[in-house]
Amino acid sequence: MTERTYTEEIRRFNRHYANMLGKIDQRIYGKPYLLSEVRVIAELYEKKDATATEIREKLGIDRGYMSRMIQKFEEENIISKKQASTDKRQFLIQLTDYGEKVHQGLVDDANREVGNIIGALNAQQVDRLTSAMRTVESLLNFEQAEVPRVIIRPYQPGELGYVSYLHGALYSKTYQFGAIFEYYVMKGLAEFMMDSSGGELWIAEVDEEIAGAIAITRSSEDTAQLRWFVLDERFQGLGIGHKLMDFALAFCRTQHYRHVFLWTVSILETARHLYGKYGFTLTEQKANNDWTEDELLEERWDLELGS
Incomplete structure (x- = not known):
């Protein structure tokens, strides 16, 4: 040319x-x-x-x-x-x-x-689109970036195991969860790998390093479950949690889900605060004696998306 x-x-x-x-x-x-x-x-x-x-x-x-x-x-x-x-x-x-x-x-x-706009594209096409956008931005950004580059994208083969690792490492170190918790996460991810219809899992990258993840799975025709929301503690303070939540809830709307719910535990105060900011409300509690030596209180939070 x-x-x-x-x-x-x-x-x-x-x-x-x-x-x-x-x-x-x-x-x-x-x-x-x-x-x-x-x-x-x-x-x-x-x-x-x-x-x-x-x-x-x-x-x-x-x-x-x-x-x-x-x-x-x-x-x-x-x-x-x-x-x-x-x-x-x-x-x-x-x-x-x-x-x-x-x-x-x-x-x-x-x-x-x-x-x-992107509803007619599949996950691979969306990934290609956003990758091309990042290329344009990078080539035309003549100033040195002062903050880490955060990217949210669909997961790629081999990364579900790392999502399980992030859960196991974080919850063991910070909250003294046992190995059974990582098995629980791995089991759910394996089921998602076999059948992810109506759902998606996103990876957060910071300067090309995996920093966290979030997923949506189908619970019923009009109800979705938010799962495997995790963030490496090294990357807190960059707004990644908000970005992941934005992607997940936007996906729910494009899939025409009317209701979203999630399960968490009462000791995760930062996550619970974030759920509240996005409009989720606490609807159910139950005891959990499997993941730690002390009894935990599991909580269900629900959000109505409307028609």
Whole structure:
């Protein structure tokens, strides 16, 4: 190809994906939040305790517009401000609990629209698509990345064993679970390997290293179970848990599940807090005397997705 041909091909691709993503934005944004407002909310979700200046400079937003936006968000209880300890002239901004709910609603809407677009693709095609997107992003990102690169993708052959290892190693070290727990995980994963219809398992990668996993399995025609949600403790604090939950629940909606449930144990406080933020509610408890020397309390959490 000549340089002119390369340039025209890049412009053609740009028109295609800009048109496609523009349609998603039109369906989601504008009521009640404009795209620029959504970008600020998303940035505040990813970066806790940021200043308005940091957000404005990163997103390229006009100073006056940013000031009006912050005032609007304060009035609507989306954000709260506190004085920075290092500079009394600066105020740190963070999302309130209500602001996080607003963000989650926007994420759900976006995931649903993207899910509709890729709904006709199989797992391998989606993997190829996202891999190509990562290649474009990597080649055109001329600045050195300052944070680890997190990727969520469908599992590949050989990785279910590693998911079992992550469970066994984490729960043995942190919570003193016995070997029977790893057998329980391995047994379920083996069954999933033989029949994964209506389900999927995703792997979280950080700089090409497996950091965690999550899965959805079919329980009935309209009910799914969230399973094997695990995160290597070395990679906490990167928002991976939220990303995995987003993928899993978006998948449930594309599969037209109306209900999702999961089982956990009461000692997993961080996970339980996350489930609550996503709208799951505790519905059942039962004793477990198999996995540790002390009795555990298993809990069932349920989420209604609607029609």
